[in-house]
Amino acid sequence: MVLALLAAGAGTWATDTWPFDGRDRYCWGAWEQDSGPGILGDEAFGGDDGRSRTATGSAPTADTRRGECRLTVSSHDRYGDGDEKRQRTTVTVKYGPAPASVGDRVGWLGGYLGDRAMPLPDGLPGVADGHHGLLVLPKRCDTRDGRPTAVTLDAREQAEDAVLARVPDLGGSRAVAELLVAAANKGMESAGCAGAEPLRVSGPVPTLPERAETFARGDACRIPGLDIEGDLDKETALRVQYQVGAVNDYLQSCSVRIGRSPRLGERSDQQLFDAVMVREPRLTALLDGADDGRASGRPPGGTLGKGWRGTGVSGKDYALVRAGCAGRPTAFLTFGTSTGSADEYFATFSNAVARRLGCAPVAPGADDRGSGR
Numbered sequence: 001m002v003l004a005l006l007a008a009g010a011g012t013w014a015t016d017t018w019p020f021d022g023r024d025r026y027c028w029g030a031w032e033q034d035s036g037p038g039i040l041g042d043e044a045f046g047g048d049d050g051r052s053r054t055a056t057g058s059a060p061t062a063d064t065r066r067g068e069c070r071l072t073v074s075s076h077d078r079y080g081d082g083d084e085k086r087q088r089t090t091v092t093v094k095y096g097p098a099p100a101s102v103g104d105r106v107g108w109l110g111g112y113l114g115d116r117a118m119p120l121p122d123g124l125p126g127v128a129d130g131h132h133g134l135l136v137l138p139k140r141c142d143t144r145d146g147r148p149t150a151v152t153l154d155a156r157e158q159a160e161d162a163v164l165a166r167v168p169d170l171g172g173s174r175a176v177a178e179l180l181v182a183a184a185n186k187g188m189e190s191a192g193c194a195g196a197e198p199l200r201v202s203g204p205v206p207t208l209p210e211r212a213e214t215f216a217r218g219d220a221c222r223i224p225g226l227d228i229e230g231d232l233d234k235e236t237a238l239r240v241q242y243q244v245g246a247v248n249d250y251l252q253s254c255s256v257r258i259g260r261s262p263r264l265g266e267r268s269d270q271q272l273f274d275a276v277m278v279r280e281p282r283l284t285a286l287l288d289g290a291d292d293g294r295a296s297g298r299p300p301g302g303t304l305g306k307g308w309r310g311t312g313v314s315g316k317d318y319a320l321v322r323a324g325c326a327g328r329p330t331a332f333l334t335f336g337t338s339t340g341s342a343d344e345y346f347a348t349f350s351n352a353v354a355r356r357l358g359c360a361p362v363a364p365g366a367d368d369r370g371s372g373r
Contacts, residue, residue, distance in 0.1 A: 026040075026055035026071050027071060028059035028190060033053075036175070038170055038171025038175055039071070039073060039089065039170040043171070047075035047087055049077060052073070052074050053072070057093075059187065060095045060096070061191060065097075065143055066095060067095040067096070067187055067190065068092070070090060071093075072089070072090050073088070073089040073090075074086070087158075089155065089168050090156050091155045091170065092153070092154050092155075093152070095191070096150070097147040097149055102290045103316075106287075107317075110276050110334075111335075112127055112132065112134035113127055113251065114245060114253040115243055115245060117133070117246065118205070118245070120177055121203030122200065122201060122202055124199065124201070125280050125283055126150075128176040128177045128180060128205065130167070133152070133177065134153075135151045135180050135199075136285070137151065137184060137188060137193070139282075140195070141193040146288075149191075153183065155168040173205045173207050177201045178201050206246075208243075220242045220254060221242050221244045225348045226254070226349060228272065236258060240258060240259070240272075241257045241269065242255070243256075249279070249357065251279075251283075252276070252277045255273075256274070257272060258270040272336060273336050275332070275334045276333050277330060277331070278333075307363070308362065309323045319333065319343075321363075324359070325354055325359035326359040330357070351363050
């Protein structure tokens with residue numbers, strides 16, 4: 001009997017479950033079936049047949065300090081005429097440092113901070129929206145060379161019959177925050193850097209309105225002078241969408257997209273411009289070493305032209321500038337499709353944010369409304 005139980009245990013651990021409590025566990029044991037977030041309950045299944053929820057991957061260790069888990073939820077409906085409707089939702093969690101190259105790091109961090117991301121509650125250094133998130137771990141979990149360790153979560157939805165790309169539903173921003181923090185706690189435990197008390201999500205998780213803003217004309221993201229439509233043809237300008245993200249003392253973002261056109265066979269929106277300001281200490285630490293002028297082979301601020309304050313680095317489709325602002329180290333970053341006006345958009349965004357925070361202009365060509373601090 002004991003041998004049978006042990007054999008059962010070995011088999012279930014291979015699929016990231018545990019047989020004795022009646023509920024499956026996933027992602028290094030961090031998540032439990034029916035524990036709250038929608039992706040772990042019956043509501044995660046889009047079909048009534050072939051329901052399956054499995055996880056694969058390996059937890060971080062004290063030696064590697066890297067880990068990954070992939071949770072896959074699938075189902076289908078089979079109809080009388082033989083047709084099938086299939087659903088497949090994948091949630092990927094990664095534990096480790098930020099990408100090494102500058103361009104990858106700027107796009108990686110900006111991808112989590114921009115669009116609809118909002119800060120995590122309770123002072124947690126991270127962000128989340130309804131389908132992805134990032135959390136920077138305490139300094140005790142830094143890599144041996146001093147780089148911060150982060151936990152990221154990304155969800156993707158596949159549906160064979162979908163004309164347009166679908167946004168996965170994990171149960172809302174709070175569910176994503178809870179999944180992220182649970183994975184972080186288990187990851188720190190596995191890597192040997194857990195604290196005396198686990199991280200918790202207790203406060204409300206801020207969210208944005210469900211739809212992005214669409215205007216025929218006007219300043220993007222309500223930032224004076226940020227005119228996107230003027231650089232586009234009339235038909236494209238009518239499809240411009242702006243997303244005003246977080247706006248507080250630690251984070252501000254602006255995302256501009258060209259809305260998808262089913263008539264043209266487009267399944268997803270086209271990224272045009274993203275800009276982010278971040279000054280939360282652990283989040284900005286993810287950029288340490290990126291603006292030293294060596295990683296990209298260009299001098300600081302090389303392709304941005306003269307007159308930028310602070311230090312920076314730029315490439316074909318990204319730019320990063322770091323400068324003091326009202327007594328705090330602050331990072332301004334942009335990434336996305338490279339256009340002839342991208343530098344102007346970034347300058348307008350950066351100076352508007354600096355003005356709001358009460359500090360001197362960051363980009364050249366600003367008026368005298370900055371405070372000069």
